Amino acid sequence: MRFSLGVLLVLYLCSCGYAQKVRYDNYKILNLNIQSLEQSKFIEKLKGLSSFSFLKNIERNHDLLISPRELKKLAPMLKTANITNKILIDNIQEIIDEEEVKTKAEGDSFGWDRYHSYESIQKFIDGIIEDHKDVVTPFIIGKSYEGRDIRGIKISYKPGNRGIFLESNIHAREWITSATCTFFINELLNSKNPEIRNIAENVDWYIIPVFNVDGFIHSHEKDRMWRKTRQPTTNPKCPGTDPNRNFDTHWSSDEGSSGNPCDETFRGAAPFSEPECKALSDYVRSIKDNIGVYLAYHSYGQYILSPYGHSKTEFPENYDDMLQIAKASYDAILDQGYGTKYRYGSTASVLYVASGSSVDYAYNELDIKIGYTFEFRDQGRYGFVLPSINILPNCQETVAAMIALVKESKSLGYL
Ligand SMILES: [Zn+2]
Structure with a gap:
C-alpha cells in the first residue's frame, strides 16, 4: 500500500507527538528553600540544565516543575546539598485534567x-x-x-x-x-x-x-x-x-x-x-x-x-x-x-x-x-x-x- 505525502506527513506528525497534548503525569511541583550561598550556587547550576523548569525564582525560594524520573536523580543531590524541599503538587496532570473538564x-x-x-x-x-x-x-x-x-x-x-x-x-x-x-x-x-x-x-x-x-x-x-x-x-x-x-x-x-x-x-x-x-x-x-x-x-x-x-x-x-x-x-x-x-x-x-x-x-x-x-x-x-x-x-x-x-x-x- 502506498501513502500519499499528506498521509505520510500526518503519520509523521502523530508519531512525533506534535498532534498530541503534552502530558504531565506524575510531574511534581517541588519547592526548594535556600539557606546559604553554597546552596544558591547549586541552584544556579541546576538552572543551567534544561531538564528542569523553574516556575518561581526568588532568592531563597524556588518552585520547580519536575518529572518523577528527574526527581529520582535530583533527590540525593538535594540531600547532599542539605536543601530543604517539599512537594507542593504530587501530580500536576490531575489538576490539569480537572480544569479541562470544567472548561469544556x-x-x-x-x-x-x-x-x-x-x-x-x-x-x-x-x-x-x-x-x-x-x-x-x-x-x-x-x-x-x-x-x-x-x-x-x-x-x-x-x-x-x-x-x-x-x-x-x-x-x-x-x-x-x-x-x-x-x-x-x-x-x-x-x-x-x-x-x-x-x-x-x-x-x-x-x-x-x-x-x-x-x-x-x-x-x-x-x-x-x-x-x-x-x-x-x-x-x-x-x-x-x-x-x-x-x-x-x-x-x-x-x-x-x-x-x-x-x-x-x-x-x-x-x-x-x-x-x-x-x-x-x-x-x-x-x-x-x-x-x-x-x-x-x-x-x-x-x-x-x-x-x-x-x-x-x-x-x-x-x-x-x-x-x-x-x-x-x-x-x-x-x-x-x-x-x-x-x-x-x-x-x-x-x-x-x-x-x-x-x-x-x-x-x-x-x-x-x-x-x-x-x-x-x-x-x-x-x-x-x-x-x-x-x-x-x-x-x-x-x-x-x-x-x-x-x-x-x-x-x-x-x-
Ligand atoms: Zn507572567
Whole structure:
C-alpha cells in the first residue's frame, strides 16, 4: 500500500507527538528553600540544565516543575546539598485534567466559576461590544506571529478622561489573568456599586484581555504550562520568546533575561523580534499622551511590582508615589477579608531582576509615570494551575485594588 505525502506527513506528525497534548503525569511541583550561598550556587547550576523548569525564582525560594524520573536523580543531590524541599503538587496532570473538564463543559454561559477557551473569551468580548456600543470601542493593535488579531476594547464614558492601559495574559499559562480581566470589564460596564461607577466613568480604560493569543491557545490545546510566544527561534526544539523580556528597554541584560531559546525567559533574537510586542509598543505609543497608568496582570506570587525591573539599586524618581499607590492597593486587597497578603515594591528589589518588560518599557520609553505588574494568587501552592474556586475571590480583590489605585493615582495627579 502506498501513502500519499499528506498521509505520510500526518503519520509523521502523530508519531512525533506534535498532534498530541503534552502530558504531565506524575510531574511534581517541588519547592526548594535556600539557606546559604553554597546552596544558591547549586541552584544556579541546576538552572543551567534544561531538564528542569523553574516556575518561581526568588532568592531563597524556588518552585520547580519536575518529572518523577528527574526527581529520582535530583533527590540525593538535594540531600547532599542539605536543601530543604517539599512537594507542593504530587501530580500536576490531575489538576490539569480537572480544569479541562470544567472548561469544556462551558456551554453558552460565560461566568467566573471556571476558565474559558480563547473562543469563549472572544464571544464574551463580542457581546460586550454589542451591548455597550455607546461607551465601548473595539481596537486591534496588530497580528500575532500565527496571524491572529490582538484585540482590545476602550471604555470611555465621557471626553476629557485620562486613561489607564491594561494588558493581561502576556504569559500564556497565567489563565487567572484573563479571567480576572474579563470580570473587571464586566464590572466596569454593569456594576451599580458607586465606587466602581466612579472608576468606570472617570477614567478611559484601554484593555487587552488576552495579549499573547498564540501562546494562550497553545496552553489550552497543546501544553498547559506554555509561557512564551510561538514564533520559532534559532533552535528548532525550542520555539517561543518570553514577550515580557522582548521590549526595547534595557534589553539584553544577562541578569534579567536569557539568551538561550530553551529558557523560559528567552529575550528573543532582538528587541521587538516578537510581532506582538512591536504591535503593543506602537499602539501604546500612539495613545501615550492620554495614559497616566500602565498595568499588566500576571500570576503568581501575590506581588504589586513597579519599575525598575532591571536594577536592584536604582529606583525611579517618583518611587515614593509608586509605593504609596501600591500600598493603597495592598490594603484594599487585604480588606476583602480573604487574608490574601501581597508584597509591593520595585520588581528587582522585591521579586527578581527582569529586563525588557512591558511595564518598564512604558515607564522608561513612553514616559508613563505609574506602572505595575500585578502577580495574582497564589504563593505557589498551585501556582499557574490555580483552582477555579479562586477566580471570584481573586476578581473581587482585584476590583478593590483597582478602585484604590485609581483614587490614589488621582490624588497624586497622575490621572
Ligand atoms: Zn507572567
